[in-house]
Amino acid sequence: MNSRTIAELVFHLGRMASGDRLVEKLTTAQWAVLRYFALANRFSRTPSAFAAFHATTRGTASQTIKSLEKKGYLTRIRSDSDRRSIQLVLTEKARDILANDPFESLVRAADSLPQNMQGHFANALQRMLGDVAGERGKLTFGSCTSCQHLEGDGCNRDEQTTYACGFASEPLLLEELDEICFNFVLGKPLQ
Ligand code: SF4
Structure with a gap:
């Protein structure tokens, strides 16, 4: 298989699993935020870390995060180690919806690969x-x-x-x- 085909397949996989408006009308960008905060460690639960991860601007990341806070999927807490810094964490509502995340089909496909x-x-x-x-x-x-x-x-x-x-x-x-x-x-x- 040539390199271009591999690159196309990786891109296509990502696009198929993006889940745009398939559940609760969440956009691709909103799903990306929820998945990121479900996986990010305690040093990385900030809007700027998400912006860097998603290769987007801080302004765009902040807007998407605010829309999810309004919908009750994300909330802000103070960090345990540094009381001055704020972390964003998923709510129960977000954890529930992530169980229906269309991206899970990609997780299952990865899981079916030999160890x-x-x-x-x-x-x-x-x-x-x-x-x-x-x-x-x-x-x-x-x-x-x-x-x-x-x-x-x-x-x-x-x-x-x-x-x-x-x-x-x-x-x-x-x-x-x-x-x-x-x-x-x-x-x-x-x-
Ligand atoms: S910087 Fe520290 S917390 Fe982050 S991935 Fe490396 S070892 Fe883990």
């Missing part, structure tokens, strides 16, 4: 994403499991998981390792 293929595919997509973002001067996003800033060996000592973020100087919970992060820098994948 070893999932790993290769994820690494290949992460690399393509890094190349495209690099060409455009955009930030790449990813999760702790392949980030240069991940520290620790994950061994469980005294009920404590020993992973930490070297960038934020904060311990990380096991369940946070797969969340997407604004401060991600591609490194060696966790074995």
Whole structure:
């Protein structure tokens, strides 16, 4: 298969799963916001992080976020670690609607791939994403499991998981390792 066909297939997959106005008349942009805040880690739940992730302007991101706050899908809370900063979090209503997200068909298709293929595919997509973002001067996003800033060996000592973020100087919970992060820098994948 040639490179152009691969690129077309990746683009087509994304377009098919965008879910434009299929449920509750949510637009592609509104779905993108809900999915982002469902996956973003605690360092990345801000309008500017979403704007960078979605490669859009802060103004456009803010408008979409405000429309979702008005509809009761997003709410603002103060960050636990830094009381001055605000995080956006999904409401119960948003979590309910995400269960009907048209994007789930793409998740199921990924889930049906053999385990070893999932790993290769994820690494290949992460690399393509890094190349495209690099060409455009955009930030790449990813999760702790392949980030240069991940520290620790994950061994469980005294009920404590020993992973930490070297960038934020904060311990990380096991369940946070797969969340997407604004401060991600591609490194060696966790074995
Ligand atoms: S290890 Fe990397 S991806 Fe994880 S929180 Fe730190 S900067 Fe973000």
